[in-house]
Amino acid sequence: MRNKFFLIFILIFFLAHSASAMTGREIMEKSDNLPEGDTAASKVLMLIHKGGRVLEKAFIMQMKQFENDEDKALISFIRPTKIKLLTHSHKGRDDDQWLRLSSGRVKRIASSSKGKPFVNSHFYYEDLTSVNIDDYEFELLGEKEAVGEPCYKVKGVKTVGEKVYDKVIFYPRKSDYFVNRIDFYKDGEFHKFLENHHVKKIDGILTPHKAVMARADGKGKTELILKGIKYNIEIDDVKFRKEALR
Amino acid sequence: MTRYIRLVLNHPILTLAGCLLITIVLSAGIAKLRFDTSIATFLPKSDASYQYYDRVKDIYGDVDTFVILSVSHENLWRHETFERINRLLVDLEAFQGFDQKLEARRMEKLDAVLDKGAISGDALFAKFSNDPPFRRLIRRKLSSLGWEGGRVDARLAGKLKKEVSLATELKSREMIDEIISPFTISDISGKNNMLEEVKLIKTDGSGSRILPETREDFNAFISRLKRNPIFEKGIYATDGQGRITDLGFIIRFPDISDSDPIAREILEIVESHDGLDIIAQGEPIVYIWMNNYMQRDLSHLVPLVMLVAVIIFFINFRSLRGIMLPFLTLGMSTLWILGLMGYLGVHITTVGVSIPVLMIAVGSSYGIHILNQYYADFDMISREGKKIGLQRSMSHIAITVLLTGLTTFVAFMTLATHQLSAIRDWGIFCALGIIFAVAISATIIPAGLALMPHKRGGSTKKPGSASKFSAIDRAIGLMARLSIAHYGKVLAVVLLLIAVSFFGLSRLRVETELLQYFKKTDPIRTTASVIGDKFGGRWGFMVLIDSGEVNGVKSPAFLKTIEAFRGWLAAEANSDLCIGRTDAFSDFIKTMHMAMYNDDPAYFKVPENKWDIMDYLEIYSGEDADSDGRVDRFEPYVDPFFQTCNVIARLDQKNGQLIGSAGLKHIFSRVSAHLDETLPEAYEYRITGHPKMLIKSVDYIVGGQLQSLFLTFGVIAVVVLLLLRNFRAALLSLIPMSVAVMINFGIMGWFGIQLDIATSIIAAITIGIGVDDTIHFLNTFRCYRKWGEDVDTAIAKTLQVAGKAIIFTSMALICGFTVLELSPFKPLVLFGLLMAITMVATTLGALVVLPAAIKLTRVRLSDQTCPKAAYGRRLPIPENRKAAARFGGIWVSLVALIRQQIKEGTNEK
Secondary structure, eight states, X not given: OOOBOTTXXXXXXXXXXXOSSOOHHHHHHHHHTSOOOSEEEEEEEEEEEETTEEEEEEEEEEEEEETTTEEEEEEEEEESOOOEEEEEEOSSSOOEEEEEOTTSOEEEEOGGGTTSBSTTSSOBGGGGSOXXXXXXXXXXXXXXXXXXXXXXXXXXXXXXSOOOOSEEEEEEBTTTOOEEEEEEEETTEEEEEEEEEEEEEEXXXXXXEEEEEEETTSSEEEEEEEEEEEESOOOOXXXXXXXXXX | OHHHXXXXXXXXXXXXXXXXXXXXXXXXXXXXXXXXXXXGGGXXXXXXHHHHHHHHHHHHOSOSSOEEEEEEOTTOSSHHHHHHHHHHHHHHHTTTSOOHHHHHHHHHHHHHHHHTOOEXXXXXXXXXXXXXXXXXXXXXXXXXXXXXXXXXXXXXXXXXXXXXXXXXXXXXXXXXXXXXSTTTOEEEEOGGGEEEEEESSOBOTTSOBOOXXXXXXXXXXXXHHHHSGGGBTXXXXXXXXXXXXXXXXXXXXXOXXXXXXXXXXXXXXXXXXXXXXXXXXXXXXXXXXXXXXXHHHHHHHHHHHHHHHHHHHHHHHOSHHHHXXXXXXXXXXXXXXXXXXXXXXXXXXXXXXXXXXXXXXHHXXXXXXXXXXXXXXXXXXXXXXXXXXXXXXXXXXXXXXXXXXXXXXXXXHGGGGOSSHHHHHHHHHXXXXXXXXXXXXXXXXXXXXXXXXXXXXXXXXXXXXXXXXXXXXXXXXXXXXXXXXXXXXXXXXXXHHHHHHHHHHHTOXXXXXXXXXXXXXXXXXXXXXXXXXXXXXXXXXXXXXXXXXXXGGGOHHHHHHHHHHHHHHHOGGGGGGOEEEEEOTHHHHHHHHHHXXXXXXXXXXXXXXXXXXXXXXXXXXXXXXXXXXXXXXXXXXXXXXXXXXXXXXXXXXXXXXXXXXXXXHHHHHHHHHHHHHHSOTTOEEEEESHHHHHHHHHHHHHHHHXXXXXXXXXXXXXXXXXXXXXXXXXXXXXXXXXXXXXXXXXXXXXXXXOBOHHHHHXXXXXXXXXXXXXXXXXXXXXXXXXTTOOHHHHHXXXXXXXXXXXXXXXXXXXXXXXXXXXXXXXHHHHHHHHHHHHHHHHHHIIIIIHHHHHHHHTOOOTTSOOGGGOOSSOOOOOHHHHHHHHTTOHHHHHHHHHHHHHHHHHHHO
């Protein structure tokens, strides 16, 4: 019973389901069961808003599901540098991540570094890994509107692996359980939030075309804009091997 | 003035009660008075270079000035020792992050515990056994209140609550920005192909530090410390053989200009952790020490100065009223001005501590002059009746005192335009203090005399009786002979003295190095030396090197230029630059490069490839709390556009030689010359930082000194010109002060006393007080000339009447300032010595040089009005005074009023 909100801010697949008197866990299971593709690829424009300026970065994102409920994802930057980030998501333990520099040197990212910003954006390395609902304890807090739509409000506390956030609050839509918003709490305080915008079905899969991770204090945000996303296309497994990074 | 004196004499009880009431009200303001020795008061805030410094601080933070703690212990590598160090750190960190709810709970609990009544110390601490940091704070505050164990009674409890509340308020301001230490710092490691941010001391889930326990733990910790070369002399120091002996804690502040309260708190925390060997250093600490010394010495010495003044009063007047009335004048003047400063929220700065001494000086002076007039007019008062006689006598002297007060006021007010707020405030409040001293002396002495029986004092014998002070009389006789019969020789000697002083002046060194104020053996100096040896210095400056393009800092060529510059700064051949350590952005790149090559020290260098640097910056994991586009740890070293690199150079006194402003000028000049020669054309640089501002402050002290001197002389000349309507008299009035100021600078030059913040105010005080003597002399001389005496007789009689008062006034001042020689604190000793010498000079200037100059120039003052009978009818406000007042020309107006009164008084006569 595992699913992964692989790259949760971009691709979270949920099945629509009517709900009555469900628990937090049940709601998240329904979200977990939303349709998803075996593979996905997209160009992503990353706009980092800091200090009144916008820093633009771009990368190609490719992902594939493997046997044993494992996902693998490769982020290959186009600009400003050519670094790559390879993520292997595992069931019941911390995910593995490797960085490849422009020079070809590859380094594994320690799990203790997952609470650190990714390429100076407002996303952490942790935010780039998949979410396994079995690693969480959920509690339904109520209902609340998020991104202009009625949603459930479900608290999740990670119980397995390196814990970056104290808790996260999910806002799955009441209509189809697609998670519209996530609030992140760190060091006892509301730290940042993710909102999915322009959610459309592509090949039957609910897909946000824009995701925004913003600081709770309003001091900055990072936008991710998906361009030309394609599902269930052929991607060679080799691409997701650590050795292929070199 | 006549009407005012009449009013005072008619209602003496009411007048004294009014003065007493004002004194009580203003004295309450003294409780609000705060000391402020912060650096900000000496910074030239309107100067372009300061504004640049301010902009740099906005971008990079207050990074050039910090507090550094060197922490050691004979058994450093023990868990217990690390626990102690951790407790020290926790106490410091309380001022870095504020938890409002927690602090509110703590205060509430403390209030509840203390409100129940007296409690034993142990019971009080037991109440907070589950909150050790707060328990330590309570213990610390109790110790600062002088508690040595035993019960905490209601009074102490009240004080404790106030102290804890102040500390909590300080915490809420989060006055510590960052603590860089082995316990808090992280490093980047790339061992075994794993890129990891490693905390040198790891934390558990709750954020508590997991301290090493076993030998292996400590060895691992030491190895983590030594892995990165930038940590040596940064967060640890060795004994020269590679053994770590001290751990360094660098404490940075969000705003160094307001560092005074937090620096005090840090010192208090350090003192409370007496189980550790801690050295605290840094500019904020030096300022605190200096302030403590000055406060301590002044609290001991000011009463002694007052006692000396009382003795002089006794010698002069030999009567209770002769002691009480001038003493009340100086006491009230001091209380009024300090109280007013308290109410207005004006802090006492390092310069401002001289205000009480100055008030004592001028208060005694005005008191002595007024009381002396009473005794001089004793027979006239006896003849004409107490009321009328007192009115005539007091009106005459009150006008003279008002004139002297006015010119002294102007002398100090010229500092109101000074660039440095410490000196500006000092000038303004000295000027106000003068007004208070004039008002008080011209009020309470006549009122007091009106209430007391008309009685001859011990020093004023009936005519014909032998004087008890034949020595003074002989001295006055000598002065009269010198100035009348040998005026040419006198002036020749003065010219010689001026010439000698002029050569001394050319040797005068402008220098400001705070540490020189302390004796060589003083802990603040010895610890500065130790911190220099261990950590490369206690302060530093910044060199901003601009690559000329956005992201230019990411270029290997640029970073190599930075590295070459740092290498040059630290080179043995350039030891005259006194650079103990440098920090720059390239350190991060070098650290990352080494990490990417499995922590191989051979790769602790700037990579050749630009893409490597760009990648490192992309993957460098760190928070960007203010979301300005830079990782927080980069902020001190690079701007948000990655265009300019900030090289921070720490200054270390080499061979025990202090680095004063002259030394700093040499360093900056050498650095500039090197960069001019070696920097590629596309790059630009600027040097800034606290040491640079110190030089600027010194420039302003010198410039301000000259400006103030010329302005003061000019204004005094104009005031005297307006009063006496005689150009030559106006010029003559400047002679005594000019000579005294010249001698002051000459002595400083010849004896190697540096012109600095402390000694720079002496000239202003000299003029302020010296002008009093001059005006007293000129005014009295003018009257004698008016009453028909020839020049020689007028000089002789002036010396007999005004001269005696001037001598006693000066004796009070000289003896008062000489008391400061008892201070172990160098600035006070020098201040006292120079003031005593210049007081001798101004006295001789007024009593010998001025009459000699009058004799030489034969200046005519006899056609001027004399205020001898300046009392009587109601005076109309002259038109010119109205107009002047309309235009805000209050001083012209005052002068016009005085002149009008003088005229009216003469006409009446």
